[in-house]
Amino acid sequence: MDVPAPPTRPARARATLLSLAQAAGVSISTVSRALRGDARISPATRRRIDALAAEAGYAPNALARTLLGGRSGLIGLVLGPMQNPFYPALLEELVAQAAERGLRLLLLHAGEGSMDDRTAQALLQYQVDGCLVTSAALPSRIAAICAGNDVPLVMINRVAREHGAAVCCDNAEGGARLADFLLAGGHRRFAVVGGNADTSTSLDRERGFVERLAARGVALACRFDGGATREGGWAAGERIAAMPPGERPDAVFAVGDGLAMGLIDALRAGAVPVGASVEGEGVEAAGAVSVVGFDGVAAALRPPYALTTIVQPLRAVVRRGLDLLLARMEDPAAPDELVTLRGTLHVGRSARLPAGAATGASHGDAGRETG
Amino acid sequence: MDVPAPPTRPARARATLLSLAQAAGVSISTVSRALRGDARISPATRRRIDALAAEAGYAPNALARTLLGGRSGLIGLVLGPMQNPFYPALLEELVAQAAERGLRLLLLHAGEGSMDDRTAQALLQYQVDGCLVTSAALPSRIAAICAGNDVPLVMINRVAREHGAAVCCDNAEGGARLADFLLAGGHRRFAVVGGNADTSTSLDRERGFVERLAARGVALACRFDGGATREGGWAAGERIAAMPPGERPDAVFAVGDGLAMGLIDALRAGAVPVGASVEGEGVEAAGAVSVVGFDGVAAALRPPYALTTIVQPLRAVVRRGLDLLLARMEDPAAPDELVTLRGTLHVGRSARLPAGAATGASHGDAGRETG
DNA sequence: TTGAAAGCGTTACCAC
DNA sequence: GTGGTAACGCTTTCAA
Numbered sequence: 001m002d003v004p005a006p007p008t009r010p011a012r013a014r015a016t017l018l019s020l021a022q023a024a025g026v027s028i029s030t031v032s033r034a035l036r037g038d039a040r041i042s043p044a045t046r047r048r049i050d051a052l053a054a055e056a057g058y059a060p061n062a063l064a065r066t067l068l069g070g071r072s073g074l075i076g077l078v079l080g081p082m083q084n085p086f087y088p089a090l091l092e093e094l095v096a097q098a099a100e101r102g103l104r105l106l107l108l109h110a111g112e113g114s115m116d117d118r119t120a121q122a123l124l125q126y127q128v129d130g131c132l133v134t135s136a137a138l139p140s141r142i143a144a145i146c147a148g149n150d151v152p153l154v155m156i157n158r159v160a161r162e163h164g165a166a167v168c169c170d171n172a173e174g175g176a177r178l179a180d181f182l183l184a185g186g187h188r189r190f191a192v193v194g195g196n197a198d199t200s201t202s203l204d205r206e207r208g209f210v211e212r213l214a215a216r217g218v219a220l221a222c223r224f225d226g227g228a229t230r231e232g233g234w235a236a237g238e239r240i241a242a243m244p245p246g247e248r249p250d251a252v253f254a255v256g257d258g259l260a261m262g263l264i265d266a267l268r269a270g271a272v273p274v275g276a277s278v279e280g281e282g283v284e285a286a287g288a289v290s291v292v293g294f295d296g297v298a299a300a301l302r303p304p305y306a307l308t309t310i311v312q313p314l315r316a317v318v319r320r321g322l323d324l325l326l327a328r329m330e331d332p333a334a335p336d337e338l339v340t341l342r343g344t345l346h347v348g349r350s351a352r353l354p355a356g357a358a359t360g361a362s363h364g365d366a367g368r369e370t371g
Numbered sequence: 372m373d374v375p376a377p378p379t380r381p382a383r384a385r386a387t388l389l390s391l392a393q394a395a396g397v398s399i400s401t402v403s404r405a406l407r408g409d410a411r412i413s414p415a416t417r418r419r420i421d422a423l424a425a426e427a428g429y430a431p432n433a434l435a436r437t438l439l440g441g442r443s444g445l446i447g448l449v450l451g452p453m454q455n456p457f458y459p460a461l462l463e464e465l466v467a468q469a470a471e472r473g474l475r476l477l478l479l480h481a482g483e484g485s486m487d488d489r490t491a492q493a494l495l496q497y498q499v500d501g502c503l504v505t506s507a508a509l510p511s512r513i514a515a516i517c518a519g520n521d522v523p524l525v526m527i528n529r530v531a532r533e534h535g536a537a538v539c540c541d542n543a544e545g546g547a548r549l550a551d552f553l554l555a556g557g558h559r560r561f562a563v564v565g566g567n568a569d570t571s572t573s574l575d576r577e578r579g580f581v582e583r584l585a586a587r588g589v590a591l592a593c594r595f596d597g598g599a600t601r602e603g604g605w606a607a608g609e610r611i612a613a614m615p616p617g618e619r620p621d622a623v624f625a626v627g628d629g630l631a632m633g634l635i636d637a638l639r640a641g642a643v644p645v646g647a648s649v650e651g652e653g654v655e656a657a658g659a660v661s662v663v664g665f666d667g668v669a670a671a672l673r674p675p676y677a678l679t680t681i682v683q684p685l686r687a688v689v690r691r692g693l694d695l696l697l698a699r700m701e702d703p704a705a706p707d708e709l710v711t712l713r714g715t716l717h718v719g720r721s722a723r724l725p726a727g728a729a730t731g732a733s734h735g736d737a738g739r740e741t742g
Numbered sequence: 743t744t745g746a747a748a749g750c751g752t753t754a755c756c757a758c
Numbered sequence: 759g760t761g762g763t764a765a766c767g768c769t770t771t772c773a774a
Contacts, residue, residue: 014495014520016767027745032769040743057519059495063434063443064767067750072434074497077478082459083670092453092482099480099490104497107448107476111463119470124385124430126445126475148428149385234675266675268640299454304605304637387751398761403753411759435751438766 015056023056024049035060066127075103075325076128076151078142079110080135084228085258085297086312087134090156093318094132101322108142109135120145130325132156136199152328156321157312159200159338165328167320167339171201171294174310174343175208178253178292181308181345183216184354187251187290190218193226193236193263195255202228205255205294221249230262237266240289248272251290251351257300260293260307264350267291275308275350290351296343306348313341386427394423406431437498446474446696447499447522449513450481451506455599456629456668457683458505461527464689465503472693479513480506491516501696503527507570523699527692528683530571530709536699538691538710542572542665545681545714546579549624549663552679552716554587555725558622558661561589564597564607564634566626573599576626576665592620601633608637611660619643622661622722628671631664631678635721638662646679646721661722667714677719684712 013019017028024031026045034041034049035058041049052058066072075098082088098105106126109115123131123145130152133142143164146153155166182190190213195202210220224239226232233254240248240263254260267274273285293300296311320339328334347353384390388399395402397416405412405420406429423429437443446469453459469476477497480486494502494516501523504513514535517524526537553561561584566573581591595610597603604625611619611634625631638645644656664671667682691710699705718724 017769018767028768029746029770030744033744036769042743045743057495059492061438061498061767062493062496063437063498064750065769066434067432067438067752067767068769069750070769074477082463088453088459095478095481096484099487102489104493105478106445107466107478109470110466113467116470118473121430122433122475124428125433127432127434229670231670231673231675238675265636265639268636269675271642299600299602302602304602304609304640388753389751399752400754400762401760404760407753413759416759432751435766436753438751438768439753440766441753 015053015058016061020049020052020056020058023052071129071329072127073103074106074126074128076108076123076126076131076142077105078108078115078131078133078135081112081228082110083230083258084256085299086157086256086295089297089314090134090318093314094156094321097315097318097322101326103129103322105132115141123151124149129329130154132321132325134158136196136201150332152325152332154321154325154328156317157201163336165324165334165337167317167324167341168201169310169312169317169343170340171204172208172211174294174345175205175210175253175255176212177345178294178308178310179209179212179216181347181354182251182253182290182292182351183213183218185251185290185352186354187352188218189221189247189249189251191222191224191240191249191252192220193224193233193252193254193259195226195259196228197225199228202255206253209253221247226254226256226259226263228256228258230258230265233259233262233264234266235262237263238270241267241270241272245287248287249289252292254291254293257293257295257297257307257309260291260309260350261300261305264291264305264307275348276352288352292351294343296346301346301348306350307346308348308351309346310343311346312343316341386424386429387432391420391423391427391429394427395420442500442700443498444474445477445497445499447479447494447497447502447513448476449479449486449502449504449506452483452599453481454601454629455627456670457528457627457666460668460685461505461689464685465527465692468686468689468693472697474500474693476503486512494522495520500700501525503692503696505529507567507572521703523696523703525692525696525699527688528572534707536695536705536708538688538695538712539572540681540683540688540714541711542575543579543582545665545716546576546581546624546626547583548716549665549679549681550580550583550587552718552725553622553624553661553663553722554584554589556622556661556723557725558723559589560592560618560620560622562593562595562611562620562623563591564595564604564623564625564630566597566630567599568596570599573626577624580624592618597625597627597630597634599627599629601629601636604630604633604635605637606633608634609641612638612641612643616658619658620660623663625662625664628664628666628668628678628680631662631680631721632671632676635662635676635678646677646719647723659723663722665714667717672717672719677721678717679719679722680717681714682717683714687712 017031021028021031034046131146133155157168159166224236254263264274273288275290293307293309300307388402392399392402405417502517504526528539530537595607625634635645644659646661664678664680667680671678
């Protein structure tokens with residue numbers, strides 16, 4: 001192991017402006033300008049340099065660029081627990097859209113636990129241009145750091161307690177819309193399977209639902225705590241299946257699609273028919289329970305769930321989240337802004353239809369902004 | 372908007388070595404040394420500088436450091452589709468362990484689609500020290516870039532076709548172990564629900580299972596294509612539930628826990644009892660079907676699934692993946708290495724037990740290395 | 743149209 | 759113990 005023999009490939013140093021300049025017999029300024037498309041470089045020189053760069057596989061050093069005082073192009077990302085199937089979907093969309101805008105995501109945290117100091121420091125050390133947060137629990141910590149260092153922060157699918165920019169779906173309105181749909185379907189006994197008590201998202205959905213019911217003179221028959229997991233939905237479903245048919249609710253709102261899918265599984269396992277049963281093309285089994293959810297994750301929309309749910313305008317949510325962040329990078333003094341996007345009611349077969357309604361249609365102005 | 376009035380907070384520039392040096396009345400070398408704990412700085416000076424740095428919220432500029440020729444501390448991360456519940460779990464573990472080692476993850480890609488050129492370039496532009504890949508489809512592209520630029524690359528839960536370092540669970544052995552378990556339980560008609568045909572992971576699991584059966588003189592009764600989704604598991608379950616009890620397999624191996632959970636849901640919805648039925652504490656219902664999975668994701672281990680499955684040693688997989696990567700950063704000429712970790716058989720209640728076996732136990736040497 | 747040089751924040755080497 | 763200085767790769771004046 002002491003032999004200084006070269007490895008298989010001589011490990012050539014990576015190309016830099018200097019190395020290209022020397023190869024081309026020009027100055028590094030010229031190379032820099034040529035590669036950035038500066039107008040005052042002669043076509044001949046440019047071609048020569050371009051060719052050289054391509055051959056060498058030159059990639060500009062983003063770190064050196066940043067040092068000059070420009071943007072780093074890095075966005076800090078803080079993710080909450082990933083059990084909720086909405087978040088993996090959000091992640092995919094976010095990575096794609098960030099890339100389209102030439103931004104890279106620095107993954108600072110994922111999961112339930114809290115962030116250690118070193119990670120929080122990384123946000124500063126790597127000169128992130130901004131920060132995106134989807135976690136319910138962590139924002140306070142990271143928000144403080146961002147605020148103290150002029151790092152813009154935007155929350156996605158969350159609303160900050162005190163301040164901060166955020167984009168999220170109109171949760172209360174969605175809950176209300178679902179209540180309307182179920183009421184129109186002639187349901188009479190309503191239940192809610194709630195989510196995490198500390199997320200504005202869950203609370204708003206439930207509140208919107210319950211208040212709309214109340215406005216129509218209907219009170220909730222029962223309520224279950226579901227947490228954020230499919231497992232929680234199953235537990236609630238088991239309890240509902242165990243109720244005597246007379247007491248059993250005929251319509252259940254699970255505040256997230258994960259919950260709703262677990263709920264449906266439990267009902268089916270308990271031989272309780274769900275919604276306009278999958279078999280019977282609209283012909284509803286006796287004692288069927290209607291289930292509605294919220295989020296519109298792909299797995300919930302398709303069979304075997306065919307969930308009636310509010311579909312979050314995921315692309316628009318992410319797009320506006322990045323818009324907000326970029327705007328705050330331009331102008332750090334921009335006031336806090338809250339963007340609320342209306343979801344779309346997707347009508348599946350997990351809930352009885354109002355007379356005359358058709359399955360599969362989507363209602364509502366997807367992505368229209370309010371607030 | 373033309374008023375040049377200062378924003379709420381005067382947006383003080385971030386502290387640097389220079390600003391601290393001026394404040395402390397010393398040179399930047401001294402500040403640098405003091406903050407890095409260099410021995411030859413007088414205690415008094417150090418205290419003064421530490422205090423100043425703390426007050427200013429100083430964070431060293433990782434980009435400037437990297438420019439000096441050191442490590443960037445950045446690891447490029449390429450994630451495949453996130454529907455498989457194993458990947459969100461892997462992501463959480465990876466972020467945590469990377470942070471422990473002082474590494475940050477630059478999220479380059481997530482999802483099914485292919486990577487665009489700009490993203491691939493980012494890998495070079497941000498001077499990543501190495502690259503981690505969990506995707507089945509993308510590696511060839513990114514592998515080429517890494518190989519051409521001396522960026523070490525390690526695959527997690529995947530084995531590269533040609534070359535590259537990788538760490539993954541012993542898939543074939545796990546499949547074989549499950550076959551043994553089911554054979555010992557007295558099952559006679561076996562089925563497999565396969566995964567993506569282009570992932571070594573799925574193929575190895577299935578092969579290990581089938582070959583062990585063959586070695587015991589048993590042939591597969593039937594096989595289903597499940598893809599990588601829970602939905603695929605459900606579809607297979609529906610078809611199994613629809614079979615006449617005589618033809619129906621009495622043991623099914625779904626090559627991933629997501630598949631297995633979907634499968635169980637479908638069986639239960641079809642009133643087909645699963646394993647040592649949840650109700651009957653070991654008392655098995657007539658015509659019960661045993662289901663086993665692979666991965667050991669948290670949701671599958673707990674009720675309502677209580678899946679018998681091979682638990683991947685997730686912590687160890689991630690740890691060894693980072694080990695491999697760090698080793699290759701030290702010595703870029705290190706030969707390709709393949710680390711295979713044995714999983715643990717977790718015995719739940721989704722499959723009939725061999726006579727005398729106990730539920731809940733875990734068997735096997737978790738994380739022992741082979742190859 | 744091109745080149746030289748300053749400077750971004752840091753570390754390391756060499757003086758003092 | 760501490761200070762000066764060069765260097766990392768790049769962009770951007772300012773000169774020519």
